[in-house]
Amino acid sequence: MALRRVLGLGGGLGRRSCCSKCPLPPDFVEALRAVVGGNNVSTAMAVREQHGHDESMHACAPPDAVVWPRAVGQVQELAALCYRCRVPMVPFGTGTGLEGGVNAVQGGVCFDLSRMDAIVELSLEDFSVVVEPGVTRKALNSHLRGTGLWFPVDPGADASLCGMAATGASGTNAVRYGTMRPNVLNLRVVLPDGRLLHTAGPGRQARKRAAGYDLTSLFVGSEGTLGFLTQATLRLHPLPEATAATTATFPSVQAAVACTVQVLQAAVPVARMGECWGLAVGPGGQGLVAGLSTASSHPEFLDEVMAGACGRFSGLELPAAATLLLELHGSRHGLAEQQRQAGRDGASTGTG
Numbered sequence: 171m172a173l174r175r176v177l178g179l180g181g182g183l184g185r186r187s188c189c190s191k192c193p194l195p196p197d198f199v200e201a202l203r204a205v206v207g208g209n210n211v212s213t214a215m216a217v218r219e220q221h222g223h224d225e226s227m228h229a230c231a232p233p234d235a236v237v238w239p240r241a242v243g244q245v246q247e248l249a250a251l252c253y254r255c256r257v258p259m260v261p262f263g264t265g266t267g268l269e270g271g272v273n274a275v276q277g278g279v280c281f282d283l284s285r286m287d288a289i290v291e292l293s294l295e296d297f298s299v300v301v302e303p304g305v306t307r308k309a310l311n312s313h314l315r316g317t318g319l320w321f322p323v324d325p326g327a328d329a330s331l332c333g334m335a336a337t338g339a340s341g342t343n344a345v346r347y348g349t350m351r352p353n354v355l356n357l358r359v360v361l362p363d364g365r366l367l368h369t370a371g372p373g374r375q376a377r378k379r380a381a382g383y384d385l386t387s388l389f390v391g392s393e394g395t396l397g398f399l400t401q402a403t404l405r406l407h408p409l410p411e412a413t414a415a416t417t418a419t420f421p422s423v424q425a426a427v428a429c430t431v432q433v434l435q436a437a438v439p440v441a442r443m444g445e446c447w448g449l450a451v452g453p454g455g456q457g458l459v460a461g462l463s464t465a466s467s468h469p470e471f472l473d474e475v476m477a478g479a480c481g482r483f484s485g486l487e488l489p490a491a492a493t494l495l496l497e498l499h500g501s502r503h504g505l506a507e508q509q510r511q512a513g514r515d516g517a518s519t520g521t522g
Contacts, residue, residue, distance in 0.1 A: 191275075191276050191277045192256075192277070193234070193277075194234050194235065194257060194277075194278075195255050195257070198235075198251075198255060198257065199211060199213060199235055201251055202235060202237055202248065202251070202279065205237075205239075205244055205247045205248055205251065206237055206238065206239055206240070206244050206248070210237060210238040210239070210240070210285075211235060211236070211237050211238075212235070212236045213234070213235050213236075215232070217236050218232035218233055218234070218235070218236060218280075219232045220265075221233060221236050221260075221262050221265070221272065221274075221280040221282060222272070222273060222274055222280075223265070223270075223272065223273060224265045224266065224267040224268065224269070224270060224271070224272050224273075225265070225266055225267065225268055225327070226267065226268045226269055226270040227270075228270035228273050229273075230273070231273040231274050231275045232274060232277075233260055233274035233277060233278055233279060233280035234274075234277045234278060234279065235279050235280070236262075236279070236280045236282055237279060237280070237281055237282065238282050238284070238285045239281060239283065239285070239286065240285050240286060241286070242286075242358065242360065242366070242400045242401070245281065245283075245360045245398050245400055246360050246364040246365075246366060247364065248279070248281065249281075249360050249361070249362060249363065249364040249398065250363060250364030252278070252279055253362055253363045253364060257278050257279055258274065258276045258277060258278025258279070259278060259279055259281060259362065259398075260272055260273075260274045260278060260279070260280045260281065260394070261280075261281050261283065261333075261336065261394040261398050261399070262280050262281060262282045262283065262284075263283060263284065263303060263304075263329065263330035263332060263333030263336070264284065264306065264327075264328070264329050264330045264333060266325075266327035266328070266329045266333070267329075267333065267337050269337060269393060271336075271337065271393045271394055272394075281398060283302075283303035283304055283330075283332070283398070283400070284303075284304040284330070285304055286302040286303050286304045286400065287302055287303075287304030287305050287309075288301075288302045288304075288305070289301050289302075289305055289310065289313055290302065290401065292313075292314075292317075293375070294317060294319065296375060297319065297405060297406045297407070297408075298355060298375045298403055298404065298405060298406060299314075299321070299403070299404050299406055300401060300402070300403050300404075301331050301332070301401070301402055301404065302332070302400065302401055303330055303331070303332035303333070303398075303399060303400060303401070303402075304330060305330065305331050305332075306328045306329060306330050306331065307321065307323070307324070307325075307328055307329060307330075307331060307334065308328045309328075310331060310404075314406070318408060318409050319406040319407065319408060319409060320406065320407060320409045321353075321404060321406055321407070322343045322346075322347040322407050322441075323339060323340070323341055323343060323344070323347065323348075323349065323350055323353055324341040324342055324343050325339040325340065325341040326341060326342070331402055331404065332399040332400070332401075332402050333399075334350050335350050335354050335357065335389070335390050335399055335402050336389075336390075336391070336392060336393060336394050336399055337350075337391065337393060338350055338351060338390055338391030342442045342470060342497075343441055343442055345434075345440055345441070345442065345443045346439060346440060346441045346442075346499065347407060347441070350390055350391075351387055351390045351391065352405070353404055353405045354386055354390050354402055354403070354404060354405070355370065355374075355375045355376070355386070355403040355404065355405055356368060356369060356370040356371070356374055356375055356386060356402070356403035357369045357370075357385075357386055357389050357390075357399055357401070357402055357403070358399075358400050358401035358402075359389055359396070359397040359398065359399055359400065360397055360398040360400055361396075361397045362396075362397060367385070367397070369385035369386040369388075369389055370385070370386055370403075374403075375403045410441075410499035410500055410501075411500065411501045411502060412499075412500065412501065412502045412505055413441070413497060413498065413499050413505075414497070414498045414505045414508075414509060415495065415496070415497050415498075416495075416496045416497075416498065416509060417493055417494070417495050417496075418493070418494045418496070419477075419489050419491040419492065419493050419494075420491060420492040420493070420494065421491065421492070422492060423473055423492050425492065426471065426492045426493075426494050429494060430443060430494065433496075436511060438498075438508055438511050439498070439499065439500060439508065440496055440497070440498060440508075441497045441498060441499040442470055442495070442496065442497035443470060443494070443495075443496050443497075470494070470495045470496075471492075471493070471494055471495070472492070472493040472495075473492055474490050474491050474492055475490075477489065477490050477491060477492070477493045478490035
């Protein structure tokens, strides 16, 4: 119960029902305009439909109104207003998610946080940066150009960073740099009733967590159901001196899986690799391929059917065989050794 009170989930909110869609209370839109201004509220159908879906397969479910807050204080006021009037609240970033989390299935108010787009603080010595929810992954890495640092979590789309935290995004670099969960150090969250919560404490960005609830990890991946992520402190990584891409072909999917395991066991610092967690071998050695990430702009594993289709479409001389794509990061001298080591491990599994 104590945790429910911290998150604003106790009391009256816990007893509220969302089983039926209700219209907005009278004069509610005017109350929204009083908080953020008339230009930052819209009830136009085109705008509502734009905010009623993401990149998932789910049908559009538009909200009743869309608001664009520009400061955390406005988010707090809007959340408190919706809480008092029992109106559903839906956070919205860039709409690139694949889970349907922005679909307003019960109507209500969509909070578009894209206009809160400041990079608040960059600490090169601490390898960290503080961003607002409107900052996207590409915008942050563009801002970091020349610092020797970058943010490597890459889900394939130019998603907002707080949205990536809310959905627990991963991407093609997860094999080396991890997913969003270990790369989020602190979050500033507006709870459903308008209260403000810093999950690791105000201004805290320590990587070592020794006591208490790990509230940061609780909110990462919560899909916007526990509160509005209005600021995120992110962990940065050194930019690699050089990168190298390698492809390897195999007589079977099973051989590709075996190669993936051996390369990881050999501690080769691979940055991108066929998602071995999504590869499995079925009964009788039949390959079951689930490694093509729909959130990625370039797949890392191709079975023989997909490799043949890609070769025909792009005019590439790509053999119609199970193909593994790897990307290595490191120093210019270290990459050669990594490639030799990966090649030895691949050769032992019968790569081409």
